[in-house]
Amino acid sequence: MQLESMYQEIILDHYRRPHHKGLQELYDVEVHHVNPTCGDEVTVRVRITADGAHVVDEISYDGLGCSISQASTSVMTDLVSGKPLEEALAVQQEFLTLMQSKGADIADTDIDEDLLEDAVAFVGVSRYPARIKCALLGWMAFKDAAAQAVAAKEQT
């Protein structure tokens, strides 16, 4: 039974009681991403500060999908909220690396567990290629939204 290693308690908790779920009125940018193979969807709204640090000061989402995609999005919102964009994107990048680790023991990799905090719980997902896209859905949406938000700020 490898299930427990994939569905760690943290994941199931976030799935049952998601954070930042429900779209907020305050936002700069909204993006909608889908996973065409399974139909999972997520909408992410982001607001960043106008200063050079572009702190993520509002993030919210809504979505339809499996426990992995929903929990992962919930964890993502916790981790990026309140961070300057550069730091938030570093976490995003680290999560991507985690997903590409093919189930390797984190100790054997360069992955920074401290950076990932709760997101480290998704390590088991990296052994299931078809589920990696689920775990990445919200994270990719955030990356997209962040880029658009910066572009919008810099234009004005």
Added chain:
Amino acid sequence: MQLESMYQEIILDHYRRPHHKGLQELYDVEVHHVNPTCGDEVTVRVRITADGAHVVDEISYDGLGCSISQASTSVMTDLVSGKPLEEALAVQQEFLTLMQSKGADIADTDIDEDLLEDAVAFVGVSRYPARIKCALLGWMAFKDAAAQAVAAKEQT
């Protein structure tokens, strides 16, 4: 060496000294057939009498192609020339059967050697599927021309 059984003397004779080659001015119908796999071509001109028997009273052809297609067309013109159409088409049909005999000994088949006369020499070709189309080129053109000639006569 199975070549001799395919290229019987009669075939080579007709190839070197074809009969009825060179298009004649007197004709009711002209047809042009090609073999798309190899590019062989034949033009056949036919005239039939207006009476009920529709005797083939003029036939001529021109063509470009291998020894089998050219010799077979030459033999065909000899065999159908001067025959009432019904008899000519019976020979055509018998030649088709010969080509489908897959190299069987004629004695073991229902094929009427007397009907086929010189055309019997093509029996060896029936063992080579890719060459059967060569042997049939002129015969199929004749069949097509005959049908068109009858249609034309019956219209007027």
Added chain:
Amino acid sequence: MSTLLGLDVTRIKADFPILSRTVRDGRRLVYLDSGATSQKPVQVLDAERAFYTQHNAAVHRGAHQLAEEATDAYESARATIAAFIGAQPDEIVFTKNATEGINLVAYAMSNATTAGPESARFVVGPGDSIVVTEMEHHANLVPWQMLAQRTGATLRWLGLTDDGRLDLSNLDEVVDATTKMVAFVHQSNVLGTINPVETLVRRAREVGALVLVDACQSVPHQSTDVHAIGADFLVFSGHKMLGPLGIGVLWGRPELLAAMPPFLTGGSMIEVVHMEGSTFAAPPQRFEAGVPMAAQAVGLAAACDYLTSIGMDAVAAHEHELTGRAIEGLSALPGVRIIGPVTTEARGGAVSFVVDGIHPHDVGQVLDDRGVEVRVGHHCAWPLTRRYGVPATTRATFYLYNDAADVDALVDAVKAAQAFFGSA
């Protein structure tokens, strides 16, 4: 237990090497995804390999002995496959999959606009309609959307009833005098529903429309006679019926194929080629441009022989029993709802379901962990999934190598998923 249902499944399983492998740390493989693609018996693999090691050559292009043998193998395969659906050899065209077969007809129809008068029958344009259903696989939906986009025709569709059947109440309005093509799935790959071909064909005939039947999920599972079906075109894929990947079949009425403009063009489909323009060969060659997948045709013929030796009626009866057992077993679980007919009436062996409180992806994960391989998602029929108000479903599909133990493993695994996620 294995012979319970009339077929000697133990013996059949032995012909499929992959079925003796294990998955996920030694679990027995319970393959319930034949609706996506079937497994292949050694007889098919051997036939394909024998072609390569003994007769391989480019068919219809050479005069040497290998080319003769390869061409003969290819055309004999065509005869076998045609006979399997009650057709003549010249009526079937080999494509790479069923998807290409449908695209072939859709593109031939737009090509008819700039082709000669003999293909006027196929022209569609503004004011004309093309009719599909809401239960189509994307393969029998998107090509028609694109045909409409290319030509200005309108796409219409028949809706579905809550119990997973076609809604025929407005058939006479949807299919009307403007309709040039009615394209529908014979057996739904999600619902299992077998559609009322006769009713649909009759209505199409009344308005003079062409009919294309997507038989991807019926030809592999029941005896098929194209003349009894009465459509104009019928498509299916080899890989869902024990055959190799990379080959599909388009059957067409000979007089229609003869009048239809080509789709893919190139070598072997021509009559005469000049730089200024070309003329085309008779069907089926006209629709088979390029060096074809001869080895796969030989493999598919071996698959037909394999199925025939067992008997398509026996295959259908066997799957019917498995389907009944699955519907019963799953329906008995609280919180499990079947999407599609819940009787075995006019229904094949695709059983889709949702489990309250557990997303299909998560259901699938638990099943996979126990070796039960099903498909989860929208099954390439997204509008259908949306129609039933669910994000996705879990789908089990059966074939001749499945037995009652496989069905029971499925039901047990769904229970395990409920236990794991604490939803039942």
Added chain:
Amino acid sequence: MSTLLGLDVTRIKADFPILSRTVRDGRRLVYLDSGATSQKPVQVLDAERAFYTQHNAAVHRGAHQLAEEATDAYESARATIAAFIGAQPDEIVFTKNATEGINLVAYAMSNATTAGPESARFVVGPGDSIVVTEMEHHANLVPWQMLAQRTGATLRWLGLTDDGRLDLSNLDEVVDATTKMVAFVHQSNVLGTINPVETLVRRAREVGALVLVDACQSVPHQSTDVHAIGADFLVFSGHKMLGPLGIGVLWGRPELLAAMPPFLTGGSMIEVVHMEGSTFAAPPQRFEAGVPMAAQAVGLAAACDYLTSIGMDAVAAHEHELTGRAIEGLSALPGVRIIGPVTTEARGGAVSFVVDGIHPHDVGQVLDDRGVEVRVGHHCAWPLTRRYGVPATTRATFYLYNDAADVDALVDAVKAAQAFFGSA
């Protein structure tokens, strides 16, 4: 003798089971028709079979273990094949053969007319021209004739010189500001000629035209780097390079593939599907509708590995020697004339010839009778054949499993044909 030319042909031959069979009453098989299709080594057959017996599933559609493994095998094969031509995995699209690859681009171009503004780059219509050459295989001629017919564009072509080269004297007139696409063969399948890619690409760039290279006869026989070639699209077939039948490759510049509208539509190439309309996935998926030929991709990757292990430069050098030997041996026969370059300069191993007084079909018959398997006819390049004023030619083509003895058998057999028909 077998190792004379640097390759250990005896060892190579042992990998190809079919080469140890005999033809026509016990004659040794001398296979000189690799230009039509190549033979397959056991390594390729084993790779394909292993896919079926161990990992078979519908790729990109399932989440279970078999589907994961099958998808991984398919995408790893894509990476291997891409690397073989110096490309990135996402830049290559699997088709059923090269013919489909060319049709894909030609249809995408006409689809651009009704697609969104991002594909404006691909639109052609009245006043625009498409340029090919007079030495094209039908696969790289007829699809462009049809594109012209669908869109109202004009087809133009470059002629040939008497010694079998492209006539570039009017290049700047033929390829002009109206030209939207220049499509040409890298290496002629009849003449053996290797075309001056650089000159053609440069001129196309000057006028802003797209460039498609038909590399069917070059990728199997010489080391290929798509970036060095500098075209926009490049196509080839797996079956001519030791791979299985039923798979071809289209390489495209990533930014072009990203902007190009789809061709075949259906499952696995979509993003979101509604009854009212659909959006499409990114390349390469956008161009791979339906369940793909995963087993054949795995087989083709094994073929690439096989060729790489021997070394494409060694393969090319070996064929270069065989070609020289054939040109020399045949030219020495009175009454034999080579159609195509008579030096080995900028020339690959297709040697076409005519024998005075003997039709190629008859030459081929005598050769076949002696086990020498060549192709006769117009080789799907009818305008070329016509250009050289012959009804057809006899063509020998070489590959890594041929040796000097095979070439000598060819020359001897041509002599025998002359003796038989009494023409020399």
